């Protein structure tokens with residue numbers, strides 16, 4: 174396979190994904206496999222390295238061939254040493270994913286939180302390309318976030334800024350994966366919707382177990398499914414309203430697998446975000462990225478090229494699709 178590529182890795186709570194990313198932001202040789210969380214940090218590191226090897230093999234590349242290597246992780250990362258400093262999944266805290274990748278590739282590897290990585294990707298490709306005051310959201314099992322101001326990521330004093338999934342929105346809400354109650358993602362994330370579906374099924378409602386299946390049902394016009402998506406949209410909009418008031422972004426871009434169902438929750442999300450934010454902040458553009466399911470993976474490559482170069486790698490063109 175000819176041409177230049179960056180290597181992108183996305184370590185999620187459920188899947189490890191890796192791919193090659195070309196200068197137009199197109200992903201190829203994508204491999205996804207379950208994250209072996211039960212086997213601990215060593216097991217996850219092994220799976221990362223193995224997945225990357227398979228991607229390179231599929232692309233006919235050697236470890237030294239990619240122009241840069243980037244990895245997105247589900248938690249806040251110390252940019253100095255690549256160690257995860259906070260995560261809603263407690264077993265991730267303290268895990269160093271950079272070290273095994275650096276040893277495997279024999280080169281420096283950029284590690285970013287999935288929210289930061291996706292937001293850098295939104296700055297490079299898609300409807301908010303080149304924009305400042307950009308808020309990026311990754312809607313997956315939880316909700317990750319990033320913010321670019323004056324061309325730089327907002328990181329916070331302890332590198333844990335923009336942990337927006339844990340905005341405490343409800344005084345007596347659901348228990349969150351972080352251990353606290355009433356966090357935004359415990360009500361509005363993909364994991365929250367799975368819990369709602371499980372509870373409704375246990376109560377006798379004829380509903381599917383997975384959000385993807387609920388999307389199929391909504392696409393077929395099922396009123397109950399459409400109502401559930403509308404409720405989720407309103408909850409997503411509530412948290413976005415809080416972020417609009419705090420950050421006053423120019424644009425909000427959504428990515429992540431859950432955002433693939435954007436058309437079912439868009440209306441309620443926009444209505445709630447506009448109604449609940451202050452008038453001066455409520456005018457931000459709120460859009461879904463063109464390929465939401467791959468936003469984090471593309472962002473990992475953008476973060477890597479931004480940190481490691483070459484500066485002219487990505488061409489100044491919006492990709493047509495993945």
Ligand SMILES: [Zn+2]
Nearest residue numbers: 339349351356
């Ligand atoms: Zn939480």
